[in-house]
Amino acid sequence: MDTKSARDKFNHAxxxxxxxxxxxxxxxxEILTSERFFKWTLLIPLVILLLIFMxxxxxxxxxxSFHQWGMQGNALFVGLDNYRHMLWDEAFLIAFGRTxxxxxxxxxxxxxxGLGLASMWNREFRGQNVLRGFALLPLxxxxxxxxxxxxxxxxxxxxxxxxxxAAIGLPKVYWWSPGIALYTICAITIWQWFPFSVFVxxxxxxxxxxxxxxxxxxxxxxxWYTFRRLTLPMLSPLIMIIVVLRAMWxxxxxxxxxxxxxxxxxTELLDWIVYRTSFVxxxxxxxxxxxxxxxxxxxxxxxxxxHLLMKALGVIK
Amino acid sequence: xxxxxxxxxxxxxxxxxxxxxxxxxFLTAFKNPNDIFTTELxxxxxxxxxxxxxxxxxxxxxxxxNLGNTAIxxxxxxxxxxLVAMPAAYSFARWNTGGGHLLFVTxxxxxxxGVVAAIPFFIVFRALGLLDTHAGLISLYVYxxxxxxxxxxxxxxxxxxxxxxxxxxxxxxxxxETFRKVIFPLILPGVAVTSVFCLIWxxxxxxxxxxxxxxxxxxxxxxxxxxxxxxxxxxxxxxxGAAIAILPTLLAAWLMQRYIIRGLTFGAVKG
Numbered sequence: 228m229d230t231k232s233a234r235d236k237f238n239h240a241x242x243x244x245x246x247x248x249x250x251x252x253x254x255x256x257e258i259l260t261s262e263r264f265f266k267w268t269l270l271i272p273l274v275i276l277l278l279i280f281m282x283x284x285x286x287x288x289x290x291x292s293f294h295q296w297g298m299q300g301n302a303l304f305v306g307l308d309n310y311r312h313m314l315w316d317e318a319f320l321i322a323f324g325r326t327x328x329x330x331x332x333x334x335x336x337x338x339x340x341g342l343g344l345a346s347m348w349n350r351e352f353r354g355q356n357v358l359r360g361f362a363l364l365p366l367x368x369x370x371x372x373x374x375x376x377x378x379x380x381x382x383x384x385x386x387x388x389x390x391x392x393a394a395i396g397l398p399k400v401y402w403w404s405p406g407i408a409l410y411t412i413c414a415i416t417i418w419q420w421f422p423f424s425v426f427v428x429x430x431x432x433x434x435x436x437x438x439x440x441x442x443x444x445x446x447x448x449x450x451w452y453t454f455r456r457l458t459l460p461m462l463s464p465l466i467m468i469i470v471v472l473r474a475m476w477x478x479x480x481x482x483x484x485x486x487x488x489x490x491x492x493x494t495e496l497l498d499w500i501v502y503r504t505s506f507v508x509x510x511x512x513x514x515x516x517x518x519x520x521x522x523x524x525x526x527x528x529x530x531x532x533x534h535l536l537m538k539a540l541g542v543i544k
Numbered sequence: 545x546x547x548x549x550x551x552x553x554x555x556x557x558x559x560x561x562x563x564x565x566x567x568x569x570f571l572t573a574f575k576n577p578n579d580i581f582t583t584e585l586x587x588x589x590x591x592x593x594x595x596x597x598x599x600x601x602x603x604x605x606x607x608x609x610n611l612g613n614t615a616i617x618x619x620x621x622x623x624x625x626x627l628v629a630m631p632a633a634y635s636f637a638r639w640n641t642g643g644g645h646l647l648f649v650t651x652x653x654x655x656x657x658g659v660v661a662a663i664p665f666f667i668v669f670r671a672l673g674l675l676d677t678h679a680g681l682i683s684l685y686v687y688x689x690x691x692x693x694x695x696x697x698x699x700x701x702x703x704x705x706x707x708x709x710x711x712x713x714x715x716x717x718x719x720x721e722t723f724r725k726v727i728f729p730l731i732l733p734g735v736a737v738t739s740v741f742c743l744i745w746x747x748x749x750x751x752x753x754x755x756x757x758x759x760x761x762x763x764x765x766x767x768x769x770x771x772x773x774x775x776x777x778x779x780x781x782x783x784x785g786a787a788i789a790i791l792p793t794l795l796a797a798w799l800m801q802r803y804i805i806r807g808l809t810f811g812a813v814k815g
Contacts (some may be wrong), residue, residue, distance in 0.1 A: 260718070260720060262719075269635035279687075280687035281653050281656070288664060344554075347551065360801050364562070364797050365565075367748075367783065367796060371691065372790055375772055376783075380565060380771065385582065390583065418561070423808060426804075430812070430814065438618065482751065485769060501660075502659055518660040525657055529651065532651075535646070537813070539813070540811060541702075
């Protein structure tokens with residue numbers, strides 16, 4: 228490998244030397260595709276995109292989070308007032324707490340369902356490919372459309388779910404009442420996303436080494452013991468990936484709210500309150516402050532996720 | 545025997561829970577209002593099918609126009625994303641350019657809370673006259689999907705051994721030729737998978753579409769959501785619109801089932 232890369236460096240040095248030997252200036256194209264700069268040339272479009280679409284909103288939000296501004300007229304510098312207000316704003320704190328609650332409920336239920344179904348389906352059986360095909364369907368359907376669908380299916384009188392409940396003797400439920408609506412939204416989200424953890428964990432289970440489990444069986448270890456001491460530890464990298472990825476998506480839950488409660492009946496979450504403050508009340512300064520808070524939260528999660536992904540791809544040990 | 549029965553019973557129930565609601569969209573699309581708002585259980589499943597909802601949707605609302613907007617925006621943004629992400633991913637995978645820091649910055653844009661970017665973009669779009677235009681929404685989707693595409697392609701590029709490339713270069717290919725004639729054909733499946741994912745993300749996106757389009761560039765999701773208004777809820781046209789709008793995503797999910805888990809985990813799990 229070393230001799231090869233040395234040779235290919237040599238080839239290129241030779242080609243570049245020709246350009247210099249012909250005593251003309253290299254064209255811009257030649258410089259850009261030269262061995263030294265080519266890797267950076269490839270990144271030019273990406274870097275431009277990041278500069279425009281990442282740095283601009285970031286600085287903008289930081290700037291306005293220190294100002295009071297209603298989308299018109301001049302912004303008034305207020306220092307840390309927006310952040311101070313945030314700490315005492317009950318609506319914000321409740322929305323934040325609710326987001327954490329949704330996060331915990333969804334991730335735990337999805338993981339349990341995932342572990343259960345994955346260990347059940349971890350065998351060869353007829354129709355397993357058809358089953359996978361169907362089970363993965365909801366994952367790619369627009370969350371907004373699904374929320375509208377569930378809103379309709381969970382309607383008190385006409386909704387299919389309550390009618391089926393009544394038919395099998397269960398009491399009808401006011402799915403969108405203040406005490407329950409938040410959990411209904413959790414249930415919708417779980418319904419869409421549990422196949423994700425099932426099939427991630429199933430992929431993990433299928434790749435586990437067989438011999439260890441056979442050895443455990445020979446030694447007379449119970450199924451539960453094998454699961455707890457062998458399967459779970461070996462799956463833990465995947466479980467971490469599921470937890471972090473789902474946490475990142477769940478923090479930004481917005482579409483399921485729009486199709487159902489629109490932030491009413493005690494279901495206002497973090498993204499919704501930022502949206503409402505900025506685009507309904509037009510308090511851009513305060514909205515920006517909350518957005519910055521939300522950003523720091525996800526950046527922290529993101530760095531954990533990045534580390535896990537690089538590990539899974541084998542880039543770092 | 546008991547174990548087998550239990551296995552199939554649980555499997556059946558799970559499948560019903562997953563598929564039932566999706567089928568419900570298609571069932572509802574063919575019902576007339578009386579069958580939609582019925583309290584008789586049998587009528588919910590057995591009803592005379594009608595095309596009224598589709599008829600109303602096509603004649604009274606700009607459904608095809610909005611679906612066309614969604615298609616244009618998804619396709620154009622996906623092409624742009626691939627053009628930006630492919631060279632970048634190649635550079636990251638082959639030379640580890642930027643020592644991982646730049647890659648981290650790239651992926652973190654995907655994790656940006658949508659609302660953080662929404663406020664500044666709204667202001668600048670208003671100033672530039674980009675509100676309610678295809679170009680505006682396309683540029684947002686490019687920004688949004690590039691990080692994901694870069695990372696997914698990065699995984700695919702890493703599977704191509706560097707030796708292949710060196711062999712090609714010894715044969716006298718330049719960098720560009722090596723990429724075009726050796727690397728590109730090898731990662732074509734990866735590019736296809738990444739493109740389909742970007743298409744679907746753009747197709748499904750709602751938050752930006754809802755904030756940044758009103759009439760001229762309104763996407764189909766925004767139209768569908770408008771049926772759930774404050775005055776009356778029009779479940780019929782809503783279901784008819786949803787039934788058509790989700791067909792491409794269902795088809796993609798079925799055809800790509802081998803790659804869904806890989807895509808959703810940014811390449812970390814090879815499902």
